[in-house]
Amino acid sequence: MMDWTDRHCRFFHRQLSPRARLYTEMITTGAILHGDLNRLLDFNAQEHPVALQLGGSEPVDLARAARIGEQWGYDEINLNCGCPSERVQKGAFGACLMREPDLVAQAVGAMQDAVSIPVTVKHRIGVDHEDHYGFVCDFVGALFSVGCRVFIVHARGAILKGLSPKENREVPPLRPEVVVRLKQDFPEAVFVLNGGITTVAQAQEAVGVDGVMLGRAAYHDPWVLRDLDCALFSSDSAALRPAQRQDILPMLQQYFESELRRGTPAKHMTRHWHGLFHGQPGARHWRREICEGRMGPQELFDKLSFDFQGASRAQ
Ligand SMILES: Cc1cc2nc3c(=O)[nH]c(=O)nc-3n(C[C@H](O)[C@H](O)[C@H](O)COP(=O)(O)O)c2cc1C
Incomplete structure (x- = not known):
């Protein structure tokens, strides 16, 4: 597209x-x-x-x-x-x-x-x-x-x-x-x-x-x-599939850092990642902040993780 x-x-x-x-x-x-x-x-x-x-x-x-x-x-x-x-x-x-x-x-x-x-x-x-x-x-x-x-x-x-x-x-x-x-x-x-x-x-x-x-x-x-990969493809790719959304963040973070070193602007990557937590608690925060591209995906998740747990951050 x-x-x-x-x-x-x-x-x-x-x-x-x-x-x-x-x-x-x-x-x-x-x-x-x-x-x-x-x-x-x-x-x-x-x-x-x-x-x-x-x-x-x-x-x-x-x-x-x-x-x-x-x-x-x-x-x-x-x-x-x-x-x-x-x-x-x-x-x-x-x-x-x-x-x-x-x-x-x-x-x-x-x-x-x-x-x-x-x-x-x-x-x-x-x-x-x-x-x-x-x-x-x-x-x-x-x-x-x-x-x-x-x-x-x-x-x-x-x-x-x-x-x-x-x-x-x-x-x-x-x-x-x-x-x-x-x-x-x-x-x-x-x-x-x-x-x-x-x-x-x-x-x-x-x-x-x-x-x-x-x-x-x-x-x-x-x-x-x-979910489609689970439903349509046999179990041979099961081990490669993430069990939950945050499982892909370490790989995305690694990609983000290596692309930054190549000179890729952060927003060129992060703008595509806004939908990862679609429909989940914390999705709105995630969407807003990831698109700004100030932080890598794992860093942002760690910062926002209180939202994803559906609870407020303990002071
Ligand atoms: C922003 C955007 C760009 C698109 N660009 C392409 C394209 O480059 N080539 C193509 O074959 N279809 C393109 N499409 C059409 C989609 O591939 C697809 O055929 C269409 O959106 C219907 O499928 P969907 O209902 O699953 O979105 C584009 C669709 C959108 C929304």
Whole structure:
């Protein structure tokens, strides 16, 4: 998610779920081909498995960017065909690419030729008035025919004129049954359902698909990632999972200190950690103070621990 899931956020999320696949925010091919790769692509080894999401539409550029992503160590290259923002429309990529299945198929083919890691696509179920099943089915079919086997589907249409990106995540109705139907029509492909999933129960109710992707809920209430890891993955990652929220603080503190030594501003990290104690006693204090970035997470917890115990500090 743009401006949200940077490397500091992903490192944090990885502490909560050893198994979830993490995605970068969308990075345009132009940025990768002409920008500062260290700043754009650097990530911590603990983030694996981690996918690089690309924004672009030129097959040659996408192939070059995908190769750079693979060389950088990413585990998957994902193409964004779901973003409805005006800026992205002007660049003729994101959700408007759903209207050009042949071009997307050519781009995915070029990326597949350029890398040996999986190339996947994230898309919507329709664009503007083209929201009938045949439209999304033809789009998936074109990509399936060139070998794409993983589709992450935000199960609502994108309205390209008249709705902001935020409204495009709320106004068009969610239709998860479309993703289930895609899975029935392309049983050899993997379909990951995205949109509106906020709880473990909702994720478990998502039958007929191969997986779920959480966006906003994972950011605002990240502990849900830990609960999902418990519910969806077998006991093999149990030993790596935190039993309680504060269990991840020593690792976060270590990360915080080592990044400060590298020159990373504290707030670049701490702004992502505000939701760790979501719904717990002391959450408000935590949220306010961690975002200020004056203290590392363990230091702050130690200072506030009276709040977390639900009792006032003994004088
Ligand atoms: C601030 C923000 C930035 C986003 N940026 C991206 C992005 O870069 N790439 C992408 O595929 N989706 C992006 N999304 C959309 C989410 O990945 C997701 O599809 C959408 O929020 C619906 O899922 P949710 O209901 O679980 O949040 C973004 C969402 C938000 C809130």
